Amino acid sequence: MLLKFLFLAVLAPLLLVQCLDSINDDVLGLIVFKAGLQDPESKLSSWNEDDDSPCNWVGVKCDPNTHRVTEVVLDGFSLSGHIGRGLLRLQFLQVLSLANNNFNGTINPDLPRLGGLQVIDLSENSLSGSIPDGFFQQCGSLRSVSFARNDLTGMIPDSLSFCVALSAVNFSSNGLSGELPSGLWYLRGLQSLDLSYNLLEGEIPEGIANLYALRAINLRRNRFTGQLPVDIGGCQVLELLDFSENSLSGGLPESLQRLSSCATVRLGGNSFTGEVPGWIGELTSLESLDLSVNRLSGRIPVSIGDLNVLKELNLSMNQLTGGLPESMANCVNLLAIDVSRNRLTGNLPSWIFKAGLKSVSLSGNSLDESIEHPSGVSLAVSLQSLQVLDLSSNVFSGEIPSDIGVLSGLQLFNVSRNQLFGSIPPSVGELTMVQALDLSDNRLTGSIPSEIGGAASLKELRLEMNFLTGKIPTQIQKCSSLTSLILSRNNLSGPIPAAIANLTNLKYVDFSFNRFSESLPKELTNLSHLLSFNISHNNLKGDLPLGGFFNTIFPSSVSGNPSLCGSIVNRSCPSVHQKPIVLNPNSSGSSNGTSFNLHHRKIALSISALIAIGAAACITLGVVAVTLLNIHARSSMARSPAAFTFSGGEDFSCSPTNDPNYGKLVMFSGDADFVAGAQALLNKDSELGRGGFGVVYRTVLRDGRSVAIKKLTVSSLIKSQDEFEKEVKKLGEVRHHNLVTLEGYYWTPSLQLLIYEFVSSGSLYKHLHDGPDKNYLSWRQRFNIILGMARALEDGRVEECIDGRLQGTFPADEAIPVVKLGLICASQVPSNRPDMEEVVNILELIQCPAEGQEELE
Numbered sequence: 077m078l079l080k081f082l083f084l085a086v087l088a089p090l091l092l093v094q095c096l097d098s099i100n101d102d103v104l105g106l107i108v109f110k111a112g113l114q115d116p117e118s119k120l121s122s123w124n125e126d127d128d129s130p131c132n133w134v135g136v137k138c139d140p141n142t143h144r145v146t147e148v149v150l151d152g153f154s155l156s157g158h159i160g161r162g163l164l165r166l167q168f169l170q171v172l173s174l175a176n177n178n179f180n181g182t183i184n185p186d187l188p189r190l191g192g193l194q195v196i197d198l199s200e201n202s203l204s205g206s207i208p209d210g211f212f213q214q215c216g217s218l219r220s221v222s223f224a225r226n227d228l229t230g231m232i233p234d235s236l237s238f239c240v241a242l243s244a245v246n247f248s249s250n251g252l253s254g255e256l257p258s259g260l261w262y263l264r265g266l267q268s269l270d271l272s273y274n275l276l277e278g279e280i281p282e283g284i285a286n287l288y289a290l291r292a293i294n295l296r297r298n299r300f301t302g303q304l305p306v307d308i309g310g311c312q313v314l315e316l317l318d319f320s321e322n323s324l325s326g327g328l329p330e331s332l333q334r335l336s337s338c339a340t341v342r343l344g345g346n347s348f349t350g351e352v353p354g355w356i357g358e359l360t361s362l363e364s365l366d367l368s369v370n371r372l373s374g375r376i377p378v379s380i381g382d383l384n385v386l387k388e389l390n391l392s393m394n395q396l397t398g399g400l401p402e403s404m405a406n407c408v409n410l411l412a413i414d415v416s417r418n419r420l421t422g423n424l425p426s427w428i429f430k431a432g433l434k435s436v437s438l439s440g441n442s443l444d445e446s447i448e449h450p451s452g453v454s455l456a457v458s459l460q461s462l463q464v465l466d467l468s469s470n471v472f473s474g475e476i477p478s479d480i481g482v483l484s485g486l487q488l489f490n491v492s493r494n495q496l497f498g499s500i501p502p503s504v505g506e507l508t509m510v511q512a513l514d515l516s517d518n519r520l521t522g523s524i525p526s527e528i529g530g531a532a533s534l535k536e537l538r539l540e541m542n543f544l545t546g547k548i549p550t551q552i553q554k555c556s557s558l559t560s561l562i563l564s565r566n567n568l569s570g571p572i573p574a575a576i577a578n579l580t581n582l583k584y585v586d587f588s589f590n591r592f593s594e595s596l597p598k599e600l601t602n603l604s605h606l607l608s609f610n611i612s613h614n615n616l617k618g619d620l621p622l623g624g625f626f627n628t629i630f631p632s633s634v635s636g637n638p639s640l641c642g643s644i645v646n647r648s649c650p651s652v653h654q655k656p657i658v659l660n661p662n663s664s665g666s667s668n669g670t671s672f673n674l675h676h677r678k679i680a681l682s683i684s685a686l687i688a689i690g691a692a693a694c695i696t697l698g699v700v701a702v703t704l705l706n707i708h709a710r711s712s713m714a715r716s717p718a719a720f721t722f723s724g725g726e727d728f729s730c731s732p733t734n735d736p737n738y739g740k741l742v743m744f745s746g747d748a749d750f751v752a753g754a755q756a757l758l759n760k761d762s763e764l765g766r767g768g769f770g771v772v773y774r775t776v777l778r779d780g781r782s783v784a785i786k787k788l789t790v791s792s793l794i795k796s797q798d799e800f801e802k803e804v805k806k807l808g809e810v811r812h813h814n815l816v817t818l819e820g821y822y823w824t825p826s827l828q829l830l831i832y833e834f835v836s837s838g839s840l841y842k843h844l845h846d847g848p849d850k851n852y853l854s855w856r857q858r859f860n861i862i863l864g865m866a867r868a869l870e871d872g873r874v875e876e877c878i879d880g881r882l883q884g885t886f887p888a889d890e891a892i893p894v895v896k897l898g899l900i901c902a903s904q905v906p907s908n909r910p911d912m913e914e915v916v917n918i919l920e921l922i923q924c925p926a927e928g929q930e931e932l933e
């Protein structure tokens with residue numbers, strides 16, 4: 077059987093020429109067709125070439141008398157591949173429907189040669205190329221053709237007009253271009269023409285009235301220009317007319333009024349001008365009228381009230397003036413009215429408030445009066461079916477009706493940009509279906525009612541630009557679907573409640589320009605969907621929550637809060653921070669993501685801690701290296717004693733002078749006099765070099781000692797003298813052969829100097845990078861330098877921190893933790909840094925036992 081199948085699949089096209097009486101033509105044709113396609117869901121498994129007749133196969137229908145195949149309907153079978161020639165064998169085929177599959181390739185021009193074919197539906201596939209010109213040359217019996225939703229390009233062939241039996245043509249949603257074929261209006265039997273969503277252009281020719289049977293014509297979203305055909309009214313049985321989203325212009329032709337069967341007229345998104353004609357009322361079957369986005373002017377005609385089956389009216393985005401006619405009270409079936417963005421004036425007519433309407437959009441006009449008691453109608457008895465009420469951007473005044481809650485079906489309530497005053501009625505909490513509540517840009521006073529929690533479907537709450545006072549009610553946490561909470565530019569106060577953190581869907585939050593105070597709840601970091609959180613211009617205090625969205629918050633989102641601290645606002649917080657890792661090496665096991673295992677001498681730090689240590693090690697090394705390099709570079713310069721001496725004598729002695737210009741000089745040892753102002757030292761002549769942390773100068777003390785003096789440029793990070801002294805004195809206590817000794821310091825609020833022993837021979841940088849005889853330091857030597865430094869004590873990326881020449885020669889077990897440790901040591905917040913004792917312990921722990929013996933020369 078397999079052999080037979082292969083035989084058929086490969087050789088069948090050849091066999092087609094020979095007539096094999098033993099196999100039914102239709103079986104052969106369908107099996108060949110099947111062989112040429114992919115059937116991933118095995119929908120065609122019942123198609124078996126051993127069968128004598130295909131009449132029981134899925135998707136196949138036969139004539140009951142002749143038993144020949146008349147219909148092949150394989151819609152939505154997930155088939156792919158080409159539409160093969162096997163089908164041409166089905167001489168009695170009438171209906172071929174392969175809609176909603178994945179067929180690709182081009183359209184076979186020979187299909188209509190099947191003389192009896194009446195329906196071809198190839199819609200919703202991936203067919204490409206153009207519609208073959210020959211396709212419609214032999215289409216005598218073709219009644220319906222659909223190529224909708226493919227990727228067809230090119231023009232619609234002129235030969236289409238030969239298919240005089242055609243009643244339905246659907247080429248919608250392709251890339252067809254060019255003008256309409258000239259003979260199109262000769263297809264007198266045409267009932268439905270759908271050419272929407274293509275790239276067709278040019279004018280719509282006259283003669284359309286020939287199509288006296290036409291019920292639906294859809295040319296939506298093409299590039300047609302010119303006017304509506306003046307004889308369009310000749311299509312008297314027309315039910316649907318959709319020419320929207322083209323570039324049509326001119327007025328609406330008078331013949332339109334004869335379309336008394338027409339239920340749908342869509343002409344939106346063109347450039348029609350003139351008035352909405354008074355005869356529009358003649359279109360008595362009209363259920364949907366869309367004239368939106370045109371340039372229509374004048375008043376809405378009173379006759380529109382004659383359209384008593386009208387369900388949808390869209391006149392938005394025109395230039396209409398005047399009021400909404402009272403006659404529309406007769407449009408008793410109206411469900412949706414959109415007259416937004418016109419120039420309408422006057423009041424809200426009472427018929428708006430009749431029961432039945434679902435969607436009312438009057439936004440962007442100049443309608444005025446109070447919405448509280450529109451023309452004496454009480455909301456309480458009406459509007460309960462209403463889902464959308466958009467009255468935004470008008471000049472409505474008055475208060476929000478206190479019984480607004482009776483609109484229990486309301487999903488969108490938008491009264492933004494009006495002149496409403498009074499307070500927000502507690503009954504908004506009864507709007508249990510409301511998804512968007514926009515009361516912004518009015519003159520509302522009072523507080524946000526705690527009842528708001530009842531509006532449990534709320535996704536978007538906009539109350540910005542009012543005069544609201546009081547606190548955010550914690551009950552708001554019941555609105556668990558909330559994604560947007562915009563309360564900016566009010567006079568709200570109190571804390572930002574931690575309850576907000578329970579609104580886990582929040583994306584957009586704007587509390588800016590209020591008077592919120594106190595600190596931000598830490599729980600806010602739990603809001604994992606936040607895209608913006610703007611708390612600028614309030615009185616918030618304390619530090620920003622750490623983590624989550626708040627690590628990347630824009631500075632402009634937090635600015636204007638004088639008491640807020642944290643790196644984002646460039647203000648360091650009072651040191652209440654916890655150390656980021658536990659640095660007690662005696663503790664084994666894991667704690668807070670840090671784990672030291674004494675037995676295996678491996679260290680697993682949390683990722684962020686690891687990165688932090690790495691950067692600090694670079695900085696630490698860099699500062700030492702740069703300093704020494706700079707000194708070294710100038711070591712051969714002639715000595716020019718500066719007019720600068722030091723006084724003092726004992727360790728940690730101070731020589732405060734009463735002159736504030738002189739600041740405070742502290743020398744840890746030796747004898748020195750302070751003669752001239754410190755500034756005098758800092759002249760170009762004695763400059764040794766510049767590093768990332770400041771300029772280094774060299775001078776000779778009165779007792780003959782050479783010292784290097786570093787003027788700090790990043791001192792702004794250490795704001796208080798106490799903090800500075802505490803740090804520096806620790807350094808002063810250090811004496812070690814691997815370190816340049818700190819001799820003293822000088823402090824004023826604007827100038828801070830570190831005074832070092834002057835080292836004239838060599839530098840760490842040189843050792844690291846040049847080395848004597850091109851011998852660079854081994855990892856072991858380097859490790860010992862760091863360990864030595866740490867023992868003695870100055871407190872990117874890991875690979876970059878480690879000299880490339882060392883690749884593979886050092887134990888990563890040691891290197892990475894060392895680099896990471898360094899980063900923590902360089903934390904901006906001094907209290908985050910580990911004690912030196914802790915550092916020593918950790919380094920000793922990091923050191924691999926076998927390697928630790930080699931000593932630095």
Ligand SMILES: *[C@@H]1O[C@H](CO)[C@@H](O)[C@H](O)[C@H]1NC(C)=O
Nearest residue numbers: 156157158179180181182204
């Ligand atoms: C048709 O789709 C098949 C895969 O399903 C692909 O290999 C072939 O190239 C496609 N042919 C065309 C003309 O896009």
Ligand SMILES: *[C@@H]1O[C@H](CO)[C@@H](O)[C@H](O)[C@H]1NC(C)=O
Nearest residue numbers: 199224225246248268270292
């Ligand atoms: C044309 O085909 C598309 C896609 O199958 C369909 O959505 C549309 O309703 C059809 N048009 C008409 C007028 O039947």
Ligand SMILES: *[C@@H]1O[C@H](CO)[C@@H](O)[C@H](O)[C@H]1NC(C)=O
Nearest residue numbers: 344368369390392412414435
């Ligand atoms: C009215 O038409 C405009 C523009 O085409 C559209 O955006 C709006 O959604 C329509 N209104 C209604 C209620 O359908």
Ligand SMILES: *[C@@H]1O[C@H](CO)[C@@H](O)[C@H](O)[C@H]1NC(C)=O
Nearest residue numbers: 439468469490492512514536
């Ligand atoms: C309310 O209407 C205004 C102006 O018409 C619009 O900008 C705003 O997006 C609308 N609000 C909502 C929630 O749709």
Ligand SMILES: *[C@@H]1O[C@H](CO)[C@@H](O)[C@H](O)[C@H]1NC(C)=O
Nearest residue numbers: 542543544545566567568591
């Ligand atoms: C905000 O409230 C304070 C105190 O209640 C008041 O002094 C101030 O005028 C209010 N500001 C506005 C814009 O309403």
Ligand SMILES: *[C@@H]1O[C@H](CO)[C@@H](O)[C@H](O)[C@H]1NC(C)=O
Nearest residue numbers: 553573574575576577578599
């Ligand atoms: C969040 O909701 C839970 C459950 O309702 C509640 O226990 C918790 O207190 C709420 N959190 C805040 C910060 O209000």
Ligand SMILES: *[C@@H]1O[C@H](CO)[C@@H](O)[C@H](O)[C@H]1NC(C)=O
Nearest residue numbers: 577578598599600601602603
């Ligand atoms: C954050 O959310 C988690 C679960 O999503 C919860 O266990 C935790 O308590 C929340 N933290 C705060 C501070 O609300």
Ligand SMILES: *[C@@H]1O[C@H](CO)[C@@H](O)[C@H](O)[C@H]1NC(C)=O
Nearest residue numbers: 588608610611612630632633
């Ligand atoms: C936060 O709000 C302020 C004031 O409205 C605005 O200037 C700023 O651009 C906003 N920041 C962000 C990130 O949206």
Ligand SMILES: *[C@@H]1O[C@H](CO)[C@@H](O)[C@H](O)[C@H]1NC(C)=O
Nearest residue numbers: 631632634635643644645646
């Ligand atoms: C903090 O300083 C940085 C760099 O100077 C600056 O870009 C940023 O805007 C400052 N942030 C605030 C809130 O002022």
Ligand SMILES: *[C@@H]1O[C@H](CO)[C@@H](O)[C@H](O)[C@H]1NC(C)=O
Nearest residue numbers: 659660661662663913914917
């Ligand atoms: C660690 O343990 C040793 C010996 O038990 C002890 O001398 C040392 O002080 C401890 N270090 C810390 C930081 O607790």
Ligand SMILES: *[C@@H]1O[C@H](CO)[C@@H](O)[C@H](O)[C@H]1NC(C)=O
Nearest residue numbers: 657658663666667668669670
């Ligand atoms: C961090 O460690 C301390 C002390 O061991 C412990 O009290 C605290 O619960 C730990 N925190 C976390 C988040 O594990």
